[in-house]
Amino acid sequence: MATLLRIDSSAAGDNSKSRQLANEFVEQWLAKNPDGKVVVRDVNANPLPHFTSETLGALFTPAEERSVAQQAIVAIGDELIEELEAADVLAISAPIYNFSIPSTLKSYFDYISRAGRTFKYTETGPVGLLSKDAYLFSASGSFLTGSPMDHQLPYLKTFLSFLGLTVKDSFVAGGQSMGEPGVEAFNKAKNEIAAAL
Numbered sequence: 001m002a003t004l005l006r007i008d009s010s011a012a013g014d015n016s017k018s019r020q021l022a023n024e025f026v027e028q029w030l031a032k033n034p035d036g037k038v039v040v041r042d043v044n045a046n047p048l049p050h051f052t053s054e055t056l057g058a059l060f061t062p063a064e065e066r067s068v069a070q071q072a073i074v075a076i077g078d079e080l081i082e083e084l085e086a087a088d089v090l091a092i093s094a095p096i097y098n099f100s101i102p103s104t105l106k107s108y109f110d111y112i113s114r115a116g117r118t119f120k121y122t123e124t125g126p127v128g129l130l131s132k133d134a135y136l137f138s139a140s141g142s143f144l145t146g147s148p149m150d151h152q153l154p155y156l157k158t159f160l161s162f163l164g165l166t167v168k169d170s171f172v173a174g175g176q177s178m179g180e181p182g183v184e185a186f187n188k189a190k191n192e193i194a195a196a197l
Helices: 017-032 053-060 068-086 103-112 153-162 180-196
Strands: 003-008 037-042 089-095 119-122 125-128 133-139 166-173
Touching: 003 017, 003 068, 017 037, 017 089, 017 133, 017 166, 017 180, 037 068, 053 068, 068 103, 089 153, 125 153, 133 153, 133 180, 153 166, 166 180
Parallel strands: 003 037, 003 089, 089 133, 133 166
Antiparallel strands: 119 125
């Protein structure tokens, strides 16, 4: 049975265009994988603690020497990484907030990026240890994708590649605060999702 891990991050709830694109993808994916399982991780509804000196200290403390508080901190990342490792494919929905991703999604990435577990250091540089496909769903108020102000999709692709994940496709609905052009962009992205699977 295939497992799809869906990660949502928009603060707009059901009104989120990036979530609506992910909804379309999940529907299409389930139609092709009727026995498939969808696991949802909503980092907006259930935000993770920000990565702090306490987090770093817990990770660098040997397991047998960790305090109860440090064990709890490490357990957060352990759960997220195990969930990620168990998935066959990822679907990540994210709006563009201030030219990049929501801070809640960045916190998630900070927790799943762990040397020796999701990537390793080698003589020729870091190597990702997760071999999975990922799909991205993005929305923004204006048309930023591909412009010098877009630090979202390039960052997402770089980070996921760093962990060994392959971004199979990205679906973008720009102009969502611009009326009809935004409607057209959203519908175009939906049609692209239908054609991709």
